[in-house]
Amino acid sequence: MKRRTLIKLALGASATGLLLSVAYDKRFTIIQKVSNYIDNKDFDPNAFIFIQSDGAIKIICHRSEMGQGARTAIPMLMVEELDVTWEQVQVVQGLGDAKYGSQNTDGSKSIRDFYLPLRKAAASAREMLVSAAALIWDVPDKECDTLDGFVLHKKTNRQLAYGDLVSKARQIPVPKFPTLKTPSEFKVIGKPKAGVDIAAIVKGEAQFGIDVTIPQMLIASLLRAPVPGAKIKSIFKEDALSTPGVVQVIELEEQGRSVNASASVAVVATNTWAAFSGRAKLKVEWDFLDLKRDHSSKYRNKLEQELNGSQKAHRSEGNINRGKKKSSKVIEASYHTPYLVHAPMEPLVSTAYVKEGSCEVWAPCQDPQRAMKLIAKLLDIKIKDIKFNVTFLGGGFGRKSQPDFVLESVLLSKKLKKPIKIQWSREDEIKHGFYHSESLQKLQAGVDETGYPITWHHKAVFPTILSVFMSGATTPADWESGMGATNMPYRIENILCEVGSISSSVRIGWMRSVCNVWHAFAVNSFVDELALNATTDPIAFRLRLLGSAKVLDPNDNFPQDTGRLIKVIERTRDEFGWENALAIGYGKGFASHYSFKSYVAIAIEVNVAEGEISIKKVVCTIDCGIAVNPDSVRAQMEGAIVFGLSAALYGKITLRKGIVKQGNFDNYPVLRMDEMPKVQVHIINGNINVPTGVGEPGVPPVAPALASAIYFATGKRLRDLPLRLS
Amino acid sequence: MKKLNINDEIMPVQADNGTPLLWVLRDELNKKGTKFGCGKGLCGSCTVLVDGVATRSCVTPIETLIDKKITTIEGLSVNGDHPLQKAWKDENVPQCGYCQPGQIMNALGLLKLIPKPSKEDIRNHMAGNICRCGTYQRIEKAILIASKYL
Ligand code: FES
Ligand code: FES
DSSP states (O other): OOOOEEEEEOOOOOSOSTTOOHHHHHHHHHHHHHHHTTTOTTSOOOSSEEEETTSOEEEEEOSOOSSSOHHHHHHHHHHHHHTOOGGGEEEEEOOSOGGGSOOOOOTTOHHHHHHHHHHHHHHHHHHHHHHHHHHHHTOOGGGEEEETTEEEEGGGTEEEEHHHHHHHHTTSOOOSSOOOOOGGGOSSTTSOOOOTTHHHHHTTOOOBGGGOOOTTOEEEEEEEOSSTTOEEEEEEOHHHHTSTTEEEEEEEOOBOTTTOBOOEEEEEESSHHHHHHHHHHOEEEEEOTTOOOOOHHHHHHHHHHHHHSOOEEEEEESOHHHHHHHOSEEEEEEEEEOBBOOOOSSOOEEEEEEETTEEEEEEOOSOHHHHHHHHHHHHTOOGGGEEEEEOBOSOOTTGGGSSHHHHHHHHHHHHHTSOEEEEOOHHHHHHTOOBBOOEEEEEEEEEOTTSOEEEEEEEEEOOOGGGGTSTTOOSOOHHHHTTTTTTOOOOOSEEEEEEOOOOOSSOBOOOTTTTHHHHHHHHHHHHHHHHHHTTOOHHHHHHHHHOSOOBSOTTSSSOOBHHHHHHHHHHHHHHHTTTSOOOTTEEEEEEEEEETTEEEEEEEEEEEETTEEEEEEEEEEEEOSSOSSHHHHHHHHHHHHHHHHHHHHTOOBOEETTEEOOOSTTTSOOOOGGGOOEEEEEEEOSOTTOOOOOSSTTSTTHHHHHHHHHHHHHSOOOOBSSOOOO | OEEEEETTEEEEEOSOTTSBHHHIIIIISOOOSSOOSOSSSSSOTTEEEETTEEEEGGGOBGGGGTTOEEEOGGGSOSSSOSHHHHHHHHTTOOSSOTTHHHHHHHHHHHHHHOSSOOHHHHHHHHTTSOOTTOOHHHHHHHHHHHHHHO
């Protein structure tokens, strides 16, 4: 093949500005190195943009695509600044590689963190192409312009295609301070763009993790310890082994903290059905040692005990005891939320091929670099000897940022010296999750004679996510409280937010919006109860609590601005028609929440007839700074509402002796199309220079808005999730 | 040897009689558009048409399919321009995309039963297919649009 990849540009970003953090500094050194070698034809392909001499342009998407639209929005940033057309561009998924900076696709930050760096990378490339053309024509750079993949010299009516400029452009130094377009010049950013992979998806051609096939590959199904930490006592493998297609039954050791893969027995076969069938006949006896094994019916009491036990303060202002004395009334309520599991449509799956001194992986993974570090350790090889192919993810929601499923496939391939795919069943996924924490919260407010709170006391107990990294961790970190508890925006004189400590016998993980989900449920529900006490409309009451617009944490890179919160609240109220009267049996509910640096408000209309809850309408407004791809923002909000409703109505994982009882969509139901309300999404571009999170912030307000709508319709205040009327 | 008629092609198949069609399609015939989501007939990711009827391939053993006509997402069109696929693109339906081949095939089954479905028809028929990304509203609209062109 002809050597065609000529320009290999890295980020031309300078390490200044709002968005740059530690990770960026590291990447900046890489950039410097690349620019030093820019003349060297043989340096490894690097960074994000490749322009070939035939004019074809490859843009790397280094973040994982799980439906949130990264593979469309990330290239949009570069197409914009490079001044090319979509027809010229091919989007290529980046391998796992630290040269891209963080690839950990979570926290709704792919756009937030890369908005400026990637635009600068593309703007640098564009300026180098302009300089190249200017050199050829012997005219000043500033007389040249670009359009649709060409450099133009309007004065002399000359033009050169980018592809024809690559060899010259390669010799131009990477500009340190490329000029970015101003928002008014945007042609791509802010305009709706259909997903770049949609044609492949509707033909069934998009390659997900499950679709990977490697020559000689064997497929395995694992019987995992029913409780993390349980050991294999004995294995009865004859029946499994005699299943047609099964080639081997083999033990896999537990992999400790960070990986958190349980001990298991692998049934290895020539095809998936044989692996599943063999596994169904496998019997393993487990030794539970003296493992703590939680029981859901007792866990609730434990949460209660801990809530009344000693607490750690994460926010303290004024003095709630003194404040309470001044109150005319004290109001109190407790809220309980259960464990949840992710249930992405594509069950977990990973394919690995370990050879002497190297390893290749194909997996639907949200965080390839973390997995690579753990693989290097497991195999005692260098990270550079690992090739990590990130496939499409059939949903992720945080589950696929855990490395356990990848490391299992690597370990098994190492043992068998063959390419191995480990295919999880739905039951495996539900029973061996990293669960969204169960929680119990108590809110207490002392109010004055008008119903305005003088004190706000928020106590929360839930197993901390830290426990997956540190054994024995039982007290949540302050950033966990910072997701919706300590950063609640209301103006109250005396505030105390505390957390208690509790352990869990299951693995805790991140799930779409994390702690924001239960915090938003309790805070919004309680504000609703306070509004009721004050006989004030819940939206009017919130606006009263917010007062005049204020920037709450001015030292933060993305400070919370209550003025923007007020705008999403008002917009939702107006678009919903909040003032309109409702028929008997109907109810309306409202909630608002700030998370992942974005502001969201949701209003819901329900009908309750004979105990059946039917959701009629959901109106949602988001302010995410600037919506890079408005259609994708809309889709994410629609999806977050469905995700939130599934949790609000159905989501509940329960344990018996530490073992998860649920296993499939029959006993872990999710929202289906016949229950789908009419959803309306409104977008406010509250700060056109700073895009903020989109994938997650839609979820937290859903459950509290629904609970308050049900209260409106029935007079029953539901304080436990899922919301059940009987 | 058993033979299956898949997308109008007669294909010899080695798998045992009891093997679900899903795994024969995916592992033996390398037709990977049909997806695995639950294995229990609960989610619809694996939907194909059997003699024009939307069928969950994960719970359909191949022995029941001899002499039947099977249509998978790969057989829907050559260029991805079936009215359903076009409507799916126009409405920008997919998020992660994983459930979408099953959604499209179930929608096709619906349109074969009821060529001009009402919203209620769509919601009831499509309730068997889960989309965890929550694209339901767009699916409903895309089916309505496609039904106008069929
Ligand atoms: S995989 Fe067949 S219905 Fe879910
Ligand atoms: S698009 Fe992701 S499950 Fe439907």
